[in-house]
Amino acid sequence: MAKNITIVGGGPAGLFCAYLLLKEGHHVDLYDHSSGLGKKFLIAGNGGLNLTHSEELNSFVTKYTDNEKLFSDLINDFTPRDLSDFCQEIGVETYVGSSGRVFPKDLKAAQILLNWTKRLKDHPNFNLNLKYSLISIQEDKTLTFNTPQGERKVKAETIILALGGASWKKTGSDGKWSELCQRLGIEFKDFEPMNCGFEVSWSDFLIKKLDRSHLKNIELSLKQRRAKGEVMITPYGIEGGAVYALSKFIQSEITQNNEAIINIDLKPDLSLNDVKEKFERRKAKDSLSNHLRKNLNLDKTSITLLNECLKEINPELIKRLPLKLERARPIDEAISTSGGISFGGLTNYLESQKVPGLYFAGEMLDFDAPTGGYLLQGCFSTAFRVVKGINIPTHE
Numbered sequence: 001m002a003k004n005i006t007i008v009g010g011g012p013a014g015l016f017c018a019y020l021l022l023k024e025g026h027h028v029d030l031y032d033h034s035s036g037l038g039k040k041f042l043i044a045g046n047g048g049l050n051l052t053h054s055e056e057l058n059s060f061v062t063k064y065t066d067n068e069k070l071f072s073d074l075i076n077d078f079t080p081r082d083l084s085d086f087c088q089e090i091g092v093e094t095y096v097g098s099s100g101r102v103f104p105k106d107l108k109a110a111q112i113l114l115n116w117t118k119r120l121k122d123h124p125n126f127n128l129n130l131k132y133s134l135i136s137i138q139e140d141k142t143l144t145f146n147t148p149q150g151e152r153k154v155k156a157e158t159i160i161l162a163l164g165g166a167s168w169k170k171t172g173s174d175g176k177w178s179e180l181c182q183r184l185g186i187e188f189k190d191f192e193p194m195n196c197g198f199e200v201s202w203s204d205f206l207i208k209k210l211d212r213s214h215l216k217n218i219e220l221s222l223k224q225r226r227a228k229g230e231v232m233i234t235p236y237g238i239e240g241g242a243v244y245a246l247s248k249f250i251q252s253e254i255t256q257n258n259e260a261i262i263n264i265d266l267k268p269d270l271s272l273n274d275v276k277e278k279f280e281r282r283k284a285k286d287s288l289s290n291h292l293r294k295n296l297n298l299d300k301t302s303i304t305l306l307n308e309c310l311k312e313i314n315p316e317l318i319k320r321l322p323l324k325l326e327r328a329r330p331i332d333e334a335i336s337t338s339g340g341i342s343f344g345g346l347t348n349y350l351e352s353q354k355v356p357g358l359y360f361a362g363e364m365l366d367f368d369a370p371t372g373g374y375l376l377q378g379c380f381s382t383a384f385r386v387v388k389g390i391n392i393p394t395h396e
């Protein structure tokens with residue numbers, strides 16, 4: 001039977017709920033406080049929109065560390081393959097990059113968003129309300145919005161909140177909704193920056209020499225955790241793929257010890273013995289920098305960093321260069337945030353146990369995952385589950 005569904009939040013999670021619900025014959029009213037839809041999604045496309053990942057599902061789900069069991073169920077229900085099929089359904093081809101990551105053919109988010117929102121806007125059962133800011137939710141499912149015309153109340157039958165995390169406020173994802181949910185007695189965990197940069201006290205010399213330089217093909221480690229990839233040096237510290245991959249563990253180390261010491265392996269493809277052997281081949285006429293460049297193939301960034309961090313360069317330190325991280329960068333700069341609506345207070349269909357008929361999808365749920373397509377896949381799979389819940393007549 002057709003239902004009237006109220007969705008608040010027009011990012012990928014809310015838009016995907018709308019798309020699926022309209023296909024099932026429901027009526028959808030979508031509200032967002034921004035002047036446009038999918039602003040963060042568009043930003044995500046700036047550096048190449050990594051939609052999802054092609055790795056085996058068994059390995060894929062391990063990326064949702066604290067919620068692996070739940071996400072194993074969610075991702076198996078709406079898989080990375082299904083996400084690529086959805087893109088194709090709306091007229092956008094995807095491809096698998098050499099790293100296994102999945103991108104739209106033109107790497108951008110704009111075409112997906114355009115095709116997707118056109119299908120919604122052309123649908124007779126879809127009603128879009130932009131510049132509507134949700135300011136209160138009552139237990140009887142009355143929503144109050146601030147609008148350019150003043151306050152508006154909406155009495156909803158079924159509500160999906162897809163309000164995003166708490167970073168990149170300029171995209172509309174300001175996290176202020178946390179107060180509304182807590183007022184309603186919905187379980188919530190505080191936001192923390194994830195997939196974020198960390199601060200290091202660099203010398204002025206290093207900042208001048210290396211601002212925005214990249215360390216490529218390195219491996220970072222923090223205790224037993226390792227991440228290969230790239231690190232960008234910034235005036236305040238470091239960021240980049242390898243840092244994001246460890247950010248959750250770096251965060252908890254800083255919380256416990258006020259600092260985190262990570263190690264950088266500048267030659268992860270060489271064993272320590274190989275590095276020693278090459279290191280010892282230095283000719284008398286070669287300066288140390290020249291020798292490191294010629295025989296160990298270390299670039300200017302690596303050599304400057306070694307000089308900054310160490311009194312004496314040796315093979316052990318090329319394989320294990322320690323770096324002290326002091327704190328995470330401010331939450332607004334983070335690619336994603338952990339924290340949000342706790343799964344403990346929700347049913348299997350991500351419906352509030354306290355307020356039946358109130359569902360949650362996307363980044364506003366308390367999950368985190370590294371970059372690499374796991375964030376968007378998580379948003380799509382949670383949206384899919386919510387719609388499944390709305391579509392079945394009775395469930396626990």
Ligand SMILES: Cc1cc2nc3c(=O)[nH]c(=O)nc-3n(C[C@H](O)[C@H](O)[C@H](O)COP(=O)(O)OP(=O)(O)OC[C@H]3O[C@@H](n4cnc5c(N)ncnc54)[C@H](O)[C@@H]3O)c2cc1C
Pocket residue numbers: 008009010011012013014031032033034037038039040041043044045048049050051052132133134135162163164165168171172173174175176177334335336361362363364371372373374375376377379
């Ligand atoms: C720089 C950057 C790069 C990224 N790159 C990738 C990537 O390559 N791959 C990947 O998987 N992920 C990436 N992400 C993360 C990804 O974009 C997000 O996880 C995703 O957009 C979250 O979708 P969502 O629908 O849950 O929330 P959002 O996209 O944040 O949408 C939430 C919506 O809710 C609205 N809203 C919030 N509060 C209210 C309110 N009170 N009233 C009304 N409306 C409200 C907002 O205006 C917004 O439109 C990136 C993020 C950033 C910042």
